[in-house]
Amino acid sequence: GAVVSQHPSRVICKSGTSVKIECRSLDFQATTMFWYRQFPKQSLMLMATSNEGSKATYEQGVEKDKFLINHASLTLSTLTVTSAHPEDSSFYICSASVRDRPYEKLFFGSGTQLSVL
Amino acid sequence: EDQVTQSPEALRLQEGESSSLNCSYTVSGLRGLFWYRQDPGKGPEFLFTLYSAGEEKEKERLKATLTKKESFLHITAPKPEDSATYLCAVLYSGAGSYQLTFGKGTKLSVIP
Numbered sequence: 001g002a003v004v005s006q007h008p009s010r011v012i013c014k015s016g017t018s019v020k021i022e023c024r025s026l027d028f029q030a031t032t033m034f035w036y037r038q039f040p041k042q043s044l045m046l047m048a049t050s051n052e053g054s055k056a057t058y059e060q061g062v063e064k065d066k067f068l069i070n071h072a073s074l075t076l077s078t079l080t081v082t083s084a085h086p087e088d089s090s091f092y093i094c095s096a097s098v099r100d101r102p103y104e105k106l107f108f109g110s111g112t113q114l115s116v117l
Numbered sequence: 118e119d120q121v122t123q124s125p126e127a128l129r130l131q132e133g134e135s136s137s138l139n140c141s142y143t144v145s146g147l148r149g150l151f152w153y154r155q156d157p158g159k160g161p162e163f164l165f166t167l168y169s170a171g172e173e174k175e176k177e178r179l180k181a182t183l184t185k186k187e188s189f190l191h192i193t194a195p196k197p198e199d200s201a202t203y204l205c206a207v208l209y210s211g212a213g214s215y216q217l218t219f220g221k222g223t224k225l226s227v228i229p
Contacts, residue, residue, distance in 0.1 A: 041126075043218075043219040043221045044204070045219075093161075107163070108153075108161045108163075110159050111160045113158065
């Protein structure tokens with residue numbers, strides 16, 4: 001099956017610093033990428049949807065200036081958590097799909113555990 | 118109110134003890150229901166997609182079924198390697214676009 005590579009898998013940073021997470025589709029062109037956040041024992045919560053070459057669409061309650069998403073190519077999307085604070089500590093997961101049927105079969109990255117001290 | 122509810126929250130089975138996980142949903146305009154497996158510290162791994170009531174899918178020891186209100190993931194003679202959290206997600210049309218909502222998952226532990 002299709003492979004989505006996400007890294008880093010784990011990052012620990014100081015409060016106030018910015019962290020960039022990369023999500024790459026390795027063997028297909030991902031026209032749509034999704035970014036999720038997951039707290040322990042909770043559902044995956046969609047943060048934003050991005051289509052290659054256009055601005056990301058953020059879900060209600062997600063600060064677009066804090067969570068910067070760039071989808072500059074068909075194989076790469078990045079999520080930058082700016083001025084991270086302890087409450088941003090969470091498990092972040094990306095997923096990728098093709099445009100025609102964006103939800104048909106989502107391919108997920110392995111996730112990034114962010115810990116902000 | 119949760120639109121996708123999974124039960125039980127956690128399930129412990131002896132190896133070989135068959136059981137079922139439940140995913141109930143309250144959305145209208147269902148376009149598809151997905152089952153995923155998630156191992157600790159990993160992203161979800163796709164298992165099945167079901168599109169209409171009465172549909173069934175099978176893969177090894179897993180069988181997924183769908184009705185108009187819920188889906189079941191049946192696990193036959195589970196093995197310890199089946200231990201994971203199983204997530205279901207519902208795709209539905211709403212507000213002029215598609216919405217995909219995940220349940221909180223069922224954590225399955227299979228004891229040797």
